[in-house]
Amino acid sequence: xxxxxxxxxAQSKRLRAALDDDWQIDVYMGRVIDLPPHALGIDVAHDxxxxxxxxxxxxxxxxxxxLQAAEAIYVATTPTLDAEAHAWRLLRLAHxxxxxxxxxxxxxxxxxAGIRDAFAQPRPLxxxxxxxxxxxxxxxxxxxxxxxxxxxxxxxxxxxIGYVTSLALQQIAAQPPAIPTRWGLRAQxxxxxxxxLEAELITREGRRVTLDRHDKxxxxxxxxxxxxxxxxxxxxxxxxxxxxxxxxxxxITRAPFAPSQTLALATALYERGxxxxxxxxxxxxxxxxxxxxxxxxxxxxxLIAAEAAPKTETLRGARIRAWWExxxxxxxxxxxxxxxxxxxxLTDLEALHFIDAQAFPIGVPAPLTEAALALALHxxxxxxxxxxxEAVSALVKQGDVETQAGRLQLTARAQQISAWxxxxxxxxxxxxxxxxxxxxxxxETTRLEVLRPFWAxxxxxxxxxxxxxxxxxLHPAEV
Amino acid sequence: xxxxxxxxxxxxxxFFMPDxxxxxxxxxxxxxxxAEPLPxxxxxxxxxxxxxxxxxxxxxDARLIGVCRPGDDPRYEIGCIDLYADADGRNPAGQYVPLxxxxxxxxxxxxxxxxxxxxxxxxxxxxxxxxxAFDRAQAFDPDAxxxxxxxxxxxxYSLQREFEEVSPLDVPPEPLHEQLIAQGAALxxxxxxxxxxxxxxxxxLREIGIDAGDFDPxxxxxxxxxxxxxxxxxIGVFQPDRDDRNxxxxxxxxxxxxxxxYAAQLAPCVPGDWDKAHExxxxxxxxxxxxxxxxxxxxxxxxxxxxxQRDLWEAERGLALDATATQDLxxxxxxxxxxx
Numbered sequence: 001x002x003x004x005x006x007x008x009x010a011q012s013k014r015l016r017a018a019l020d021d022d023w024q025i026d027v028y029m030g031r032v033i034d035l036p037p038h039a040l041g042i043d044v045a046h047d048x049x050x051x052x053x054x055x056x057x058x059x060x061x062x063x064x065x066x067l068q069a070a071e072a073i074y075v076a077t078t079p080t081l082d083a084e085a086h087a088w089r090l091l092r093l094a095h096x097x098x099x100x101x102x103x104x105x106x107x108x109x110x111x112x113a114g115i116r117d118a119f120a121q122p123r124p125l126x127x128x129x130x131x132x133x134x135x136x137x138x139x140x141x142x143x144x145x146x147x148x149x150x151x152x153x154x155x156x157x158x159x160x161i162g163y164v165t166s167l168a169l170q171q172i173a174a175q176p177p178a179i180p181t182r183w184g185l186r187a188q189x190x191x192x193x194x195x196x197l198e199a200e201l202i203t204r205e206g207r208r209v210t211l212d213r214h215d216k217x218x219x220x221x222x223x224x225x226x227x228x229x230x231x232x233x234x235x236x237x238x239x240x241x242x243x244x245x246x247x248x249x250x251x252i253t254r255a256p257f258a259p260s261q262t263l264a265l266a267t268a269l270y271e272r273g274x275x276x277x278x279x280x281x282x283x284x285x286x287x288x289x290x291x292x293x294x295x296x297x298x299x300x301x302x303l304i305a306a307e308a309a310p311k312t313e314t315l316r317g318a319r320i321r322a323w324w325e326x327x328x329x330x331x332x333x334x335x336x337x338x339x340x341x342x343x344x345x346l347t348d349l350e351a352l353h354f355i356d357a358q359a360f361p362i363g364v365p366a367p368l369t370e371a372a373l374a375l376a377l378h379x380x381x382x383x384x385x386x387x388x389x390e391a392v393s394a395l396v397k398q399g400d401v402e403t404q405a406g407r408l409q410l411t412a413r414a415q416q417i418s419a420w421x422x423x424x425x426x427x428x429x430x431x432x433x434x435x436x437x438x439x440x441x442x443x444e445t446t447r448l449e450v451l452r453p454f455w456a457x458x459x460x461x462x463x464x465x466x467x468x469x470x471x472x473x474l475h476p477a478e479v
Numbered sequence: 480x481x482x483x484x485x486x487x488x489x490x491x492x493x494f495f496m497p498d499x500x501x502x503x504x505x506x507x508x509x510x511x512x513x514a515e516p517l518p519x520x521x522x523x524x525x526x527x528x529x530x531x532x533x534x535x536x537x538x539x540d541a542r543l544i545g546v547c548r549p550g551d552d553p554r555y556e557i558g559c560i561d562l563y564a565d566a567d568g569r570n571p572a573g574q575y576v577p578l579x580x581x582x583x584x585x586x587x588x589x590x591x592x593x594x595x596x597x598x599x600x601x602x603x604x605x606x607x608x609x610x611x612a613f614d615r616a617q618a619f620d621p622d623a624x625x626x627x628x629x630x631x632x633x634x635x636y637s638l639q640r641e642f643e644e645v646s647p648l649d650v651p652p653e654p655l656h657e658q659l660i661a662q663g664a665a666l667x668x669x670x671x672x673x674x675x676x677x678x679x680x681x682x683x684l685r686e687i688g689i690d691a692g693d694f695d696p697x698x699x700x701x702x703x704x705x706x707x708x709x710x711x712x713x714i715g716v717f718q719p720d721r722d723d724r725n726x727x728x729x730x731x732x733x734x735x736x737x738x739x740x741y742a743a744q745l746a747p748c749v750p751g752d753w754d755k756a757h758e759x760x761x762x763x764x765x766x767x768x769x770x771x772x773x774x775x776x777x778x779x780x781x782x783x784x785x786x787x788q789r790d791l792w793e794a795e796r797g798l799a800l801d802a803t804a805t806q807d808l809x810x811x812x813x814x815x816x817x818x819x
Contacts, residue, residue: 145651
């Protein structure tokens, strides 16, 4: 019997519907094999040899028997580094005979055609990807198990130190303060019909006007209250845009949800067969599977579908003049664009009523959001994007990070943790390139080439982190 | 190698299990309890005040939850919560429909997994769960209806969510901490230079016959210090015979810098075996952390009175130490009858 290993029930259901009865599908959910919870589980003296066992013995035993008797095994788990490594661990623990073919298939789409295509193009298990995942697993275990107890003695029982989460924490702590030095001016106008529009102050040449002091905005606003305003010019152009399907990285910045929620929704849509796999770097596109969607899933699906299709957009814009007479005649020009906010129907020379104006900062670094932080970590080669999203989400759920004015900030407790990390762990979590998981996956370096220098740094941290006060052992001095 | 044709007729090449490049140990026999009980949340106020409903809220999540209704005949209820929250997941509010309730927690748990398993098997999205659950609820009770979720049900949702989600953090269980700290210290010392300068205070201690055996100036925190008198205090265990852990003495060692060098005093408090003396010393450290060394000295004096050690305190902070006095203390400790 040919056996297929999958990691979710939904995958199992889709495969069962697409393949004939020659295939037996085995499903495991979650991390059924892992390092031991009651010991370090990494032998640092012997090339970081891991010790693995079953966290779900009943499931593992059932799978072991099934896999040992298989004619061939197809690993069809999700295409993440962790899933590749987990399948490998499962097959090792099962002692699959060396003569049993073991094929890896990546299910780009959980549709009948997608499944058949994937099974026609298997590949071997990618041991570089397994090695990359094993490296991060070892690093997380060494950091979590050796530093958390030390940190808890100084900071309290609710502190947990992880590798990726600590990198994230230190990157939030290190973000430069957003102190603007230049501002633009955005004004709101109203038509006679009572419809509102927003426009930005520009020069006669069409460039954005920058104010070097924030209070200039208030003075301009006061002057604008006495101004006569009208539509100087309207324009319209039609733009044909090619399909530009979103990747997961783009999706988490565009979707109106937290990145972890977007990831969960996208994964659910994939498992429902509605979109291609969001967990690889490829673009995400809708499949040909139909069906009604509701709520957040529909919002996300509509966004994915809209970007995956070519479209024609009609862009409308208008120039608005504001004029007043004091010592001399003054007029200002504003630009309203449909891409920013919806524009009401306007006609040339139509009179407008000025409502208000506000300064907005320009030239400040983009605020660090959950999505931006996850993308930064992934870009630094630390882990899969999904792993980075989960790590940032964990910080939010733990109450270490909160969003203030659209910008991630450390809570008081997390500031203490960050200060502890800075004081006692040196640059261990300040150097995001110390553990380049992506380079291992690409075959540019190896697990040991990464783990050895990392361990040397962690060793020096362990040697210098102060212990809490403990009873001193006194003896009579030896003569 | 070409695969057997009956396995994959359209495949040109077969792949096989790679070797283990990590030489991992697969022999571990440890197991983790597999069947995790459902976290039932107790609720007293079934229709308590709802959290404020934010105008900016949007659909957030839906889950099956377990709620325990306490009373003379406690009921374990399985229901579905359909939750709305603001963009940050805060200010949750929503609706709840009960599916069924049971007097037996295990039966309720089994029911939960049955219903959840059915939803999983249908590949339902979270947003589709409320309709599915409502159908199930009406199958059990045609009058079943949605009603506003109570704060307790929202708390039960939070608990369930934490229960379902695996944290990416790999944190050791609490009982393992001491062992890991020791392991970390041993592993860390492999990369450390041991040739640190011994503090002069410890040279002085040796001259008066005391050896602070396990003190590590690179890692142990500095002693408690009284800036007014320029005196340093260590709280510890005096073990006269290195091979005999049955005869120990909880002590506070003070070291004062004088014009001539150092003056040391040892305040014995609690005699006993290693465990007893160590426990008393840890208590004194806690007192010093909370209220300074004066509080620890007060506590030590009380303990010394209770254990008849106070008479040995010739001075304010104990027994003035020199090589002879230290030997006297060793000889004295050898005569103790240890209470077990």
